[in-house]
Amino acid sequence: MKLITSNFIKCPIKKCDSSLDSYPLSYQNCQLVIKQQDFNANFIKSMLNRLDWDALLRVAKELGNTLLPLNKPALENSDQEEDKEDDEENLNENDLKLLKDLHNLLLETNIIEGEMICRSCNHKFYIKGSIPNLLLPPHLVD
Amino acid sequence: MSKDYLILLAQSNPNFRIAELESLADLYNIPQIDFSSHSEAHPFLKIKLDNDEQAKRLIKRTILTRGIFELYAEGKNLTELHNNLKIFLKTNPNILSEYRDSSFKFDVIGYKGNKSLKKQIEMIETFQYLELNGKIDLKNPEEIFTIIENYDRIDLVNQKTEDKKENFELFNKKVENSSYYFGRQVQLSLRTSNILKKYDLKTRKYIGTTTFESELSLVSSNIAQVSKNKLVYDPFVGTGSLLLTSANFGGITIGSDIDVRTLNGNKEKGINIGSNFEQLNINLQFLDVLAMDFTHHCLSQNFKIDTIVCDPPYGVREGLKVLGTNRPKRFEGKENIIIDGEKSFLRKDYVQPKKAFELEKLLDELLEFSSKKLNKNGRLCFWMPTVNEVKNEEHVIPRHCELELIYNMEQKFNKWSRRLLVYVKRDLNEYKGETIKLNEVHKSYFRERYFNGFKSIEDTIK
Numbered sequence: 133m134k135l136i137t138s139n140f141i142k143c144p145i146k147k148c149d150s151s152l153d154s155y156p157l158s159y160q161n162c163q164l165v166i167k168q169q170d171f172n173a174n175f176i177k178s179m180l181n182r183l184d185w186d187a188l189l190r191v192a193k194e195l196g197n198t199l200l201p202l203n204k205p206a207l208e209n210s211d212q213e214e215d216k217e218d219d220e221e222n223l224n225e226n227d228l229k230l231l232k233d234l235h236n237l238l239l240e241t242n243i244i245e246g247e248m249i250c251r252s253c254n255h256k257f258y259i260k261g262s263i264p265n266l267l268l269p270p271h272l273v274d
Numbered sequence: 275m276s277k278d279y280l281i282l283l284a285q286s287n288p289n290f291r292i293a294e295l296e297s298l299a300d301l302y303n304i305p306q307i308d309f310s311s312h313s314e315a316h317p318f319l320k321i322k323l324d325n326d327e328q329a330k331r332l333i334k335r336t337i338l339t340r341g342i343f344e345l346y347a348e349g350k351n352l353t354e355l356h357n358n359l360k361i362f363l364k365t366n367p368n369i370l371s372e373y374r375d376s377s378f379k380f381d382v383i384g385y386k387g388n389k390s391l392k393k394q395i396e397m398i399e400t401f402q403y404l405e406l407n408g409k410i411d412l413k414n415p416e417e418i419f420t421i422i423e424n425y426d427r428i429d430l431v432n433q434k435t436e437d438k439k440e441n442f443e444l445f446n447k448k449v450e451n452s453s454y455y456f457g458r459q460v461q462l463s464l465r466t467s468n469i470l471k472k473y474d475l476k477t478r479k480y481i482g483t484t485t486f487e488s489e490l491s492l493v494s495s496n497i498a499q500v501s502k503n504k505l506v507y508d509p510f511v512g513t514g515s516l517l518l519t520s521a522n523f524g525g526i527t528i529g530s531d532i533d534v535r536t537l538n539g540n541k542e543k544g545i546n547i548g549s550n551f552e553q554l555n556i557n558l559q560f561l562d563v564l565a566m567d568f569t570h571h572c573l574s575q576n577f578k579i580d581t582i583v584c585d586p587p588y589g590v591r592e593g594l595k596v597l598g599t600n601r602p603k604r605f606e607g608k609e610n611i612i613i614d615g616e617k618s619f620l621r622k623d624y625v626q627p628k629k630a631f632e633l634e635k636l637l638d639e640l641l642e643f644s645s646k647k648l649n650k651n652g653r654l655c656f657w658m659p660t661v662n663e664v665k666n667e668e669h670v671i672p673r674h675c676e677l678e679l680i681y682n683m684e685q686k687f688n689k690w691s692r693r694l695l696v697y698v699k700r701d702l703n704e705y706k707g708e709t710i711k712l713n714e715v716h717k718s719y720f721r722e723r724y725f726n727g728f729k730s731i732e733d734t735i736k
Contacts, residue, residue, distance in 0.1 A: 144572035
């Protein structure tokens with residue numbers, strides 16, 4: 133499971149829907165592995181738009197990364213034409229470094245084993261063999 | 275001023291062609307193309323476009339065409355073609371001036387027949403009056419002028435005899451009844467550049483018994499309007515076919531499935547969904563797969579989906595399951611079991627029970643889910659099985675008031691079909707459609723029919 137995915141999942145138990153504590157899940161006892169990916173500035177920029185930054189800060193901190201800026205960086209996001217190549221060269225040095233750091237954190241950092249705990253109901257989910265398992269026992273399904 | 279273009283169509287899945295073309299025209303903002311001259315029986319389609327740029331955008335990623343040509347002339351035979359071409363050049367004297375000094379070559383494309391190379395060259399020689407001054411370059415020409423011959427041999431098969439000589443004469447007779455086109459190649463399709471081979475299941479490392487075939491998988495991704503960095507979700511991901519072809523078009527892909535084993539892949543061989551993306555070198559486009567029952571999904575508020583494309587389990591070859599149990603009594607109180615001081619259902623090795631579910635209910639849930647999670651104008655494309663040749667019954671297609679059904683296309687098998695249903699998420703302020711819940715019309719309809727050998731209801735009662 134790539135770290136970015138933690139930004140997209142909440143507790144699936146219906147009674148937690150209204151609770152702010154059901155997202156993001158809390159990540160504990162995680163085993164991390166860095167798996168190299170080709171860097172693509174536009175790809176990361178487009179992902180940046182989709183991110184909940186506060187949730188990312190929280191999870192990154194739990195996993196030991198406290199180097200992220202406190203606010204979501206505002207990068208110019210031009211509408212991309214389908215065939216347009218990366219505009220890596222058009223980025224200033226700081227932005228490029230930031231995007232590369234995010235690339236490393238979001239896409240190259242994989243949680244291969246670990247626990248995901250709902251801060252609202254305390255239910256524990258597992259990541260096993262890199263696959264997050266969000267399935268529920270019968271008594272928690274309506 | 276608009277110009278004439280000729281699309282050369284592929285011969286497979288002809289009833290999906292127009293949906294593919296319209297979807298790409300819409301995606302790339304090419305306005306108002308008239309496709310009304312299309313016939314599923316013919317491999318040619320004439321359309322009007324403003325310029326080559328539009329033609330390229332329209333055709334480049336198609337699977338069900340072979341290419342597009344700027345059309346200069348057509349005729350029932352070569353003489354008529356030349357006459358029409360000369361008239362065209364007279365009325366449009368500057369049409370070729372842009373290409374007169376470009377390097378070029380001629381191509382001959384034959385349908386239902388082919389000329390020998392010698393005859394082809396003879397035919398090409400008859401076009402000398404075009405006064406193309408550029409040098410001939412067979413390898414990397416700047417322009418390719420194409421002669422398309424279509425032999426109308428529809429009756430030939432029935433008339434074929436054992437006598438080879440007689441067949442030959444018959445062939446020549448039929449050749450008179452053909453059509454010729456002359457144009458300039460503008461864009462070949464993805465199909466022509468061998469994409470089907472690239473996604474062929476035979477070369478894919480991780481597949482399962484219900485892995486979706488590559489051609490219609492690519493077509494589905496086109497009709498779903500997957501494009502660069504759009505988020506694509508498959509709630510029944512299986513071995514990931516539809517995500518794989520969506521990643522081909524630049525989609526950011528994520529999937530889920532209730533079947534953990536399929537997601538895990540084969541650990542001994544080191545193959546899984548992710549390794550398929552690596553094999554095709556599109557792994558940046560692959561986010562993750564989650565073990566999840568989409569009727570109890572875990573996707574957060576900020577996770578908005580641009581496109582949902584999927585092939586739900588039909589409940590025939592593979593069991594259709596959701597979380598829960600069919601025997602609630604047996605599981606009563608089990609949530610209190612403690613093993614080694616830990617609640618058993620919170621342990622890492624706990625296996626969540628599943629229960630059988632009806633396809634009809636599942637599809638209703640899929641529409642409800644899509645209406646909530648799709649971005650405005652996002653598409654839901656899924657395959658639904660239906661029963662053929664059933665008396666007095668119409669196929670019921672599920673509907674949702676916020677989802678506009680725009681296509682319903684059938685792929686026929688022997689006694690059943692599957693349909694690609696395509697919906698667009700609309701804003702309730704602008705659109706209000708009807709709601710039809712399949713589960714309220716007929717329950718476990720497809721499954722029962724399948725195991726009945728598709729007898730009609732009347733027969734079953736007898």
